[in-house]
Amino acid sequence: MADEVVLLDFWASMFGMRVRIALAEKGIKYEYKEQDVFNKGPQLLQTNPIHEKVPVLIHNGKPVCESLIIVQYIDEVWKDKSPLLPSDPYQRAHAKFWADFVDKKVYEVSKRLWTSTKGEEREAAKKDYFETFKILEGELGDKPYFGGETFGFVDLSLIPFYSWFYAIETFGEFNIEAECPKNIAWAKSCLHKEIVAKTLQDEKKVYELVGQLRKLQGLE
Numbered sequence: 001m002a003d004e005v006v007l008l009d010f011w012a013s014m015f016g017m018r019v020r021i022a023l024a025e026k027g028i029k030y031e032y033k034e035q036d037v038f039n040k041g042p043q044l045l046q047t048n049p050i051h052e053k054v055p056v057l058i059h060n061g062k063p064v065c066e067s068l069i070i071v072q073y074i075d076e077v078w079k080d081k082s083p084l085l086p087s088d089p090y091q092r093a094h095a096k097f098w099a100d101f102v103d104k105k106v107y108e109v110s111k112r113l114w115t116s117t118k119g120e121e122r123e124a125a126k127k128d129y130f131e132t133f134k135i136l137e138g139e140l141g142d143k144p145y146f147g148g149e150t151f152g153f154v155d156l157s158l159i160p161f162y163s164w165f166y167a168i169e170t171f172g173e174f175n176i177e178a179e180c181p182k183n184i185a186w187a188k189s190c191l192h193k194e195i196v197a198k199t200l201q202d203e204k205k206v207y208e209l210v211g212q213l214r215k216l217q218g219l220e
Contacts, residue, residue, distance in 0.1 A: 005030035006058040008044050010037045012209050014107075015067035016055040017160035017199050022071045024195040025082045025156075068099055068157065075153075085153045095147060098139060099157040105132045106161055113172040114164075114210050117219060126172055133180040140182060144189055155190055159200070162187045166203035167210040 007023070007030050009016035023030055035044050035054050047056045047063035057064045057073070064073050075084040086092045109132050112125040136158070140146055146154035165187075169176050177184040191197045214220045 003028075004058075004060050006033060007031070008033050008035050008047065008054055008056040008058070010035050010054045012163070012201055012206050013037075013054055014160035014164060015053075017163065017201070018067045018156055019055045019057060019070050019074070020199045021156050021159070021195060022074045022084060024199060025084065026074060026078045027081060028074070028078060068096075068103060071153070071156065084156060086147060091147070095153040098136075098146060098154045101135075102154070102157045102161075106136075106158065110161060110164060110168055113168050114214070115217065115219060116172070122172065126174060129168075129172070130179050133176075133183050137180060137182040140186055145186070151190060151193055151196075155186075159187060159190045159196055162190075163201045163203055163206050164210070167207040170207060171210065171214070 005023070005028055007016070007019060009019070009032060011034060033043070035041065037054060040052055044054065044056065045052055047058060048054075048065045051065065053065075055065075055067055055070060057070045059073075059077070064070050071084060085095055109125065109129040113122070113129055116122040116125045143149075145151050146158075165176050191200070211220070
């Protein structure tokens with residue numbers, strides 16, 4: 001019996017893009033179901049009742065939630081093609097640490113920038129944003145990818161944020177490449193992968209979405 005795979009997602013979600021890249025890397029066929037994250041439907045609420053967020057992967061009727069957990073699940077279930085995590089236990093733990101850093105720090109500092117108003121709040125958010133990405137540049141070093149020579153778990157965790165860079169730097173009033181050139185060079189290398197380039201969303205569409213979100217929150 002063939003696997004039945006369904007993905008509940010929202011087009012601009014950087015977390016959902018992670019899962020889409022992982023599924024594409026593994027060559028897994030799945031049904032994509034776009035979700036209205038502003039008016040959540042019953043299937044999303046039933047399959048992720050705790051967080052009520054996308055993405056949710058439903059594999060043969062069983063839901064798996066939280067993007068990094070989903071990616072690890074995909075890697076373990078479909079392990080015969082394109083491993084996403086290293087086989088070495090230490091390298092595996094190291095990759096999970098940095099993916100967790102992306103989850104906890106990059107999303108937080110990014111959201112602070114696109115939701116900030118002018119003045120001290122924005123300047124403080126900028127400072128934290130650059131410090132976070134400088135830490136990531138230090139971890140990347142001179143390697144083409146975070147795991148070494150091949151695109152892997154940490155790259156997959158971080159690259160979806162590239163779709164949001166234009167919105168973040170426009171609303172934050174700064175240039176990311178001027179401050180963190182190594183991160184932009186890394187992102188452009190990732191975009192050479194057809195799967196990544198096809199999955200990432202148009203930066204101008206994301207910018208328009210962020211503008212709408214700011215208006216809804218009374219920031220404009």
